[in-house]
Amino acid sequence: xxxxxxxxxxxxxxxxxxxxxxxxxxxxxxxxxxxxxxxxxxxxxxxxxxxxxxxxxxxxxxxxxxxxxxxxxxxxxxxxxxxxxxxxxxxxxxxxxxxxxxxxxxxx
Amino acid sequence: xxxxxxxxxxxxxxxxxxxxxxxxxxxxxxxxxxxxxxxxxxxxxxxxxxxxxxxxxxxxxxxxxxxxxxxxxxxxxxxxxxxxxxxxxxxxxxxxxxxxxxxxxxxxxxxxxx
Numbered sequence: 559x560x561x562x563x564x565x566x567x568x569x570x571x572x573x574x575x576x577x578x579x580x581x582x583x584x585x586x587x588x589x590x591x592x593x594x595x596x597x598x599x600x601x602x603x604x605x606x607x608x609x610x611x612x613x614x615x616x617x618x619x620x621x622x623x624x625x626x627x628x629x630x631x632x633x634x635x636x637x638x639x640x641x642x643x644x645x646x647x648x649x650x651x652x653x654x655x656x657x658x659x660x661x662x663x664x665x666x
Numbered sequence: 667x668x669x670x671x672x673x674x675x676x677x678x679x680x681x682x683x684x685x686x687x688x689x690x691x692x693x694x695x696x697x698x699x700x701x702x703x704x705x706x707x708x709x710x711x712x713x714x715x716x717x718x719x720x721x722x723x724x725x726x727x728x729x730x731x732x733x734x735x736x737x738x739x740x741x742x743x744x745x746x747x748x749x750x751x752x753x754x755x756x757x758x759x760x761x762x763x764x765x766x767x768x769x770x771x772x773x774x775x776x777x778x779x780x
Contacts, residue, residue: 592768601670601757601771602709645709653722654699654769658708 560585560650564657571664574635579660581646582628591629592654593622594645602645636664670772672758678778684746687775689758690739699759699769700733700743709757715741748779 565580583591590609594602606615608624615622619640621632631644643659671690679685691698699714713723718735726733730749735741745752755776759769 599773601759601774604768604770607768647709653711653714653725655711656709 560648560655562646562648562655562657564644564646564660566660567658568661569663571633571636571662573637573664573666576632576634576636578633579631579644579646579662580628581631581657583646583648584627585648585650585655587651589649589651591624592647592649593620593629593631594647596643596645596659605644633662636662638664638666640664670758670760670770672756672772672775674775675773676776676778678780679748680780681749682747683779684744685748685752685777685779687743687756687758687777689741689743689772691741691758691760692762692770693739695760695762695770697761697764697769698735698741699761700741701757701759701771703755703757703774712743745777748777750779753777753779 562583571577590607592607593605595605596602606622611624611626613624619634623630641662641664643661645656645659647654647656673688696717700712701709702712703709712725713733714721715735731745733743755774757771757774759771761767761769
């Protein structure tokens with residue numbers, strides 16, 4: 559069965575304290591891995607798409623990487639405005655499957 | 667572009683009532699998706715359309731749920747009759763190129779069935 563697991567479920571960081579979020583997956587026919595950010599009361603907002611192992615993408619303080627079994631979202635020197643839930647999703651041959659997310663809180 | 671528009675933003679209804687959720691995708695996007703989000707199950711795909719045609723409705727939980735897309739700028743998700751376990755946030759999303767490209771989500775409709 560296709561599955562996406564994110565860890566940790568919740569993460570509390572001090573402003574400036576770098577860390578990583580994990581997304582592990584088992585899926586047949588991976589066609590892409592997506593990272594989204596979701597703020598409370600809003601819809602998910604697209605961040606990155608990764609298609610093949612070894613691929614990396616960066617946006618401001620965020621960097622996403624992909625291996626054959628997992629993806630990491632690295633957050634460098636986070637700020638309070640980075641607080642959100644980060645969702646990982648994988649596209650198999652049919653549809654987008656989401657993980658349950660990591661809820662990140664960054665304190666000043 | 668205003669982005670994906672959903673209405674209503676909040677809906678409170680009683681068990682057994684019919685509920686209709688509405689979505690206007692981004693102009694020019696060929697794909698439209700309906701999702702449901704709960705704390706327990708996260709974000710789940712219910713159904714998606716390509717050029718107004720339903721392609722995959724395997725995520726629709728049961729016959730009480732139905733979705734239509736009469737034209738490129740409008741879609742509805744209907745629940746009849748509604749049940750308390752249908753309480754969730756329902757999102758509509760659209761994408762431009764194909765079903766693997768980035769999806770743009772609306773703000774969601776928070777449904778509460780009493």
